Amino acid sequence: MSVRLPLARVAAVLSLILTGCRPSTELTIVTFGGGVWHESQKREYIEPFSKELNIKVNSLVWGAEFAKLESAIQMNQCPWDVVEVTDAQYERGVKLGLYAPLTVSLNPADFREGDIGKFGVANVYWATAFVYKKGDSEAPASWADFWDVEKYPGARALNDDPRSNLEFALLAEGITPDRLYPLDLDRAFRALDRLKPHIKVWWSDGMQPMQLVDTGQVRMSSLWTGRLYSARRDFPSLELCWGGAAHVRDFWVIPRTSKNAQMANAFIHYATDADRMARQVISVGYGPSNLGSLQSSILKQGESEVVKWLPTTPENFDRGFVLNVGWWAENEKVVSERWRKWRQ
Amino acid sequence: MRTALWRIAVLGFPACFFVLPLILWLIAEGWDPTILTWISAPSVINAHCLGAIVGVTSVILAAPIALLASLTEKSRIGYLICFIVYAPLTLGMVARNYSWIGLFSEESFLRSVGFSAFQLQSWAYSINAVALVMAVIFLPWSFFIIREATRQISATQIQAAVVCGSSTTGVMRLLIMPVVLRSSALAFLLNYTSALGYFLTPRLVGGGNIILPGNDMLVLVDQGRYTEASNLGCAFFLTCIPGIALFLWLTVSQRQRFVEDLSGNAPFSQRITPLRRWIIGTLLFASPGLYFSILPVAYTFIWSLFGTEIPGRLSATPSLKHYADFVGKVDYVQSFLLTFSLALIASTAGIVILSIHAYGSRLKTTSTDFSSNIALMLPLIVPQVVLAMALIRFVAAFHLPVPLVELSAMSLFGLPIAYLILTAARPMLPQVQVLASRSQGGSGLFSILHVVWPALRRPLATAFLCVFFLSFDELVVASFIWHTTPDPLARKLFYELAYSSTPTAAVVSVLLIAIWTGIFCLVNAFNQFNKN
Numbered sequence: 001m002s003v004r005l006p007l008a009r010v011a012a013v014l015s016l017i018l019t020g021c022r023p024s025t026e027l028t029i030v031t032f033g034g035g036v037w038h039e040s041q042k043r044e045y046i047e048p049f050s051k052e053l054n055i056k057v058n059s060l061v062w063g064a065e066f067a068k069l070e071s072a073i074q075m076n077q078c079p080w081d082v083v084e085v086t087d088a089q090y091e092r093g094v095k096l097g098l099y100a101p102l103t104v105s106l107n108p109a110d111f112r113e114g115d116i117g118k119f120g121v122a123n124v125y126w127a128t129a130f131v132y133k134k135g136d137s138e139a140p141a142s143w144a145d146f147w148d149v150e151k152y153p154g155a156r157a158l159n160d161d162p163r164s165n166l167e168f169a170l171l172a173e174g175i176t177p178d179r180l181y182p183l184d185l186d187r188a189f190r191a192l193d194r195l196k197p198h199i200k201v202w203w204s205d206g207m208q209p210m211q212l213v214d215t216g217q218v219r220m221s222s223l224w225t226g227r228l229y230s231a232r233r234d235f236p237s238l239e240l241c242w243g244g245a246a247h248v249r250d251f252w253v254i255p256r257t258s259k260n261a262q263m264a265n266a267f268i269h270y271a272t273d274a275d276r277m278a279r280q281v282i283s284v285g286y287g288p289s290n291l292g293s294l295q296s297s298i299l300k301q302g303e304s305e306v307v308k309w310l311p312t313t314p315e316n317f318d319r320g321f322v323l324n325v326g327w328w329a330e331n332e333k334v335v336s337e338r339w340r341k342w343r344q
Numbered sequence: 345m346r347t348a349l350w351r352i353a354v355l356g357f358p359a360c361f362f363v364l365p366l367i368l369w370l371i372a373e374g375w376d377p378t379i380l381t382w383i384s385a386p387s388v389i390n391a392h393c394l395g396a397i398v399g400v401t402s403v404i405l406a407a408p409i410a411l412l413a414s415l416t417e418k419s420r421i422g423y424l425i426c427f428i429v430y431a432p433l434t435l436g437m438v439a440r441n442y443s444w445i446g447l448f449s450e451e452s453f454l455r456s457v458g459f460s461a462f463q464l465q466s467w468a469y470s471i472n473a474v475a476l477v478m479a480v481i482f483l484p485w486s487f488f489i490i491r492e493a494t495r496q497i498s499a500t501q502i503q504a505a506v507v508c509g510s511s512t513t514g515v516m517r518l519l520i521m522p523v524v525l526r527s528s529a530l531a532f533l534l535n536y537t538s539a540l541g542y543f544l545t546p547r548l549v550g551g552g553n554i555i556l557p558g559n560d561m562l563v564l565v566d567q568g569r570y571t572e573a574s575n576l577g578c579a580f581f582l583t584c585i586p587g588i589a590l591f592l593w594l595t596v597s598q599r600q601r602f603v604e605d606l607s608g609n610a611p612f613s614q615r616i617t618p619l620r621r622w623i624i625g626t627l628l629f630a631s632p633g634l635y636f637s638i639l640p641v642a643y644t645f646i647w648s649l650f651g652t653e654i655p656g657r658l659s660a661t662p663s664l665k666h667y668a669d670f671v672g673k674v675d676y677v678q679s680f681l682l683t684f685s686l687a688l689i690a691s692t693a694g695i696v697i698l699s700i701h702a703y704g705s706r707l708k709t710t711s712t713d714f715s716s717n718i719a720l721m722l723p724l725i726v727p728q729v730v731l732a733m734a735l736i737r738f739v740a741a742f743h744l745p746v747p748l749v750e751l752s753a754m755s756l757f758g759l760p761i762a763y764l765i766l767t768a769a770r771p772m773l774p775q776v777q778v779l780a781s782r783s784q785g786g787s788g789l790f791s792i793l794h795v796v797w798p799a800l801r802r803p804l805a806t807a808f809l810c811v812f813f814l815s816f817d818e819l820v821v822a823s824f825i826w827h828t829t830p831d832p833l834a835r836k837l838f839y840e841l842a843y844s845s846t847p848t849a850a851v852v853s854v855l856l857i858a859i860w861t862g863i864f865c866l867v868n869a870f871n872q873f874n875k876n
Contacts, residue, residue, distance in 0.1 A: 061831070077743070202553065204547050340563070
């Protein structure tokens, strides 16, 4: 992968010269949130890229408020060049024609199916699994155990979102991951009906699940796995169950209004390099989309502790399923209304 | 003509940055009748009931403290009370919510501070918890409004009543309570309307168990269904109009009586010595609001500086190294300075608008007063998500600088609170002096500078501080519209918590408390020095 970077750089500079444009000296890259995630992106991708190409790169964060991105692009006011979006936002943006087609050349063999799209490249996989407190003589191993309130009595907590929860309900019903889609909504809601009286909290913030389980307010809770990795030293008594984990990916995209599309493509190429991704995930515990990262000497020799936390290792990935964004894009409206009524 | 000018001066700002964006957005998005299926009775009833409960609870918690503050004004106890009420505001909205989650989760902490009797642990993630936390969050606003009103109670009248043999109960019932009741009604109105569109506390502290229209709107916006979100906001708004209009009319029509009744201007705290000790003692015991106010601040402070075992925390526990590292974080300093500057401008603009409003109120008729009430209160009633969506389009369509929109959002949400504080204090404005100044050839500006401001110095200062601190909490609009650097502080903190568990947010909260406490002490020391 690394041999391609100079080519991308040369192509970017050449195209700018040939088109007679003055190369823009600023690139604006927008990633999710603040904290460790943003810091790691800055440290491993943004700052080195800025130094190597000797251009100014603005590093901003956003909270995935799609309305803001859509509105700014539609009004031709978006000053961003590369944006990190969720998988659902990727699908929605493609339908609305918000993104510029990528010109970057990546090796499909390095990525999973669907990771490289016409308008974006997956940059990370994150997972929703469930967490419990160590100490049970027989540790829960699947969503069927999560649903089994007789064997594992106590309150539960789930994320306040139908996405993933319906899949978890069907997995608890014994459906295998490869036969999840299209989702059997009636069956999923019936399964959720059974668990509903035991759900004490519908969490919406990533820190809540760990606090809830750690303080004993609930016995098990779904959670975003990277959060526990970041706080693993504060919550040593918590254990993660990867059985039936939902894998979701985020994407790098280029807004169609970007005036630095070539440079933005070069950045995406730079940020999907296997070694760089390997270095980045050490501090965040999310799964690199480039499969080469897992073979990287950085992960093998360095802080190998992180490997067991990564959603994309074969051991963790094969025990779960990838959320079908296409199905959700088509059915989200109907499902969310039904979910809302069910929740009341 | 003059009435029209006054109206433009007062209503121009909300009209430009609130009514216009909203109308434009509604026209652009159109109407989708299917949204009526989203207006469900349970969520509407939930919102109105919660709003009413929060409104009443907040007033009940705030009224004794406000009276206490008036009675102990300019004493050490008075300063301490003010500090306790201001302190939670400095913590930041997100940190306040997290502190409460921690308090509900942690039995031993509550027991150690004598709160085991309240059995708060059993309230965790329930509607009781949401109502209590929201009431405590709104408590400062109720406090400021009621306190401004109690400042006008005539010492002469109280003295006369005591001399004539009136008992303490009689003084309370006939002189103090009417003023407290009217300002309490205003405070209730503010709390009730603010609670209707609220979503952060129900979502975090309620554990997702209380669904309000504000949450539904966020879901719709998140899915890119803007038309439905706007329609839902409008439909919900319509359910609020009759009650709020009736309430506004009642509060406006009741005003004149108090203007005539209460004409004294000596602070009653200085003149009611025989009653003071008894009343202060009683109020101190009857002020659970004081303890509820200080709890989350104490909790955050203790956990951040000393504790590692308190659950429900903001993030991983900060160490001294985190504090040291934070010093070099230029982006946070920039965010703070930006928010500080915008807050300063918003609060200054707020008191200028309100000064003009107070100055021009001599021209008012009931109808103009009513329309200004409605215009200034509207931003509170319309859910913030709807306003944020409208502002996004507005900014993009007119190529407005983003900081200006953030500034307008801060002002729009702060203005109603400041307005109610001033409304509660309105009898303090000597209209005769304004008229005298004008008839002697003084210009409007002269009258504002030399009559209105000196007369309303205290309530304007309180209003200024309210808008200033509230600006630090503005999160919704900032999240939707902002795409420049640096970020406003509230948004930066929210992202810090939403995407990672670093202790930075906790460090910032503690530093903010320390900064504001320092400023508070300095101001008090300066006041003391001046007095000496």
